[in-house]
Amino acid sequence: MALDAIPLTLQHQQLLTRLSELVEDLDPDQLESLQRIFGLGLIALTMQITNKARSEEKDELVEELGELAREMVEAES
Numbered sequence: 692m693a694l695d696a697i698p699l700t701l702q703h704q705q706l707l708t709r710l711s712e713l714v715e716d717l718d719p720d721q722l723e724s725l726q727r728i729f730g731l732g733l734i735a736l737t738m739q740i741t742n743k744a745r746s747e748e749k750d751e752l753v754e755e756l757g758e759l760a761r762e763m764v765e766a767e768s
Contacts, residue, residue, distance in 0.1 A: 734763055 699707070707719035707728070718724045737760045744752040
């Protein structure tokens, strides 16, 4: 997949550039780095939705999202 397959806004490009200055092994021009960022974003979004589901007492959804998040974290390790 080409790096330009998903167009990024100028703000996202600037954020990636700044992050790459702060995180030693992050290169916004490398597909692996973008996949890592995407994965971390999915984990953060899952946590946010899980917290909302927990507050709405949607236990089945909380359990399902928790399991998916654990699988993602294990795959990242």
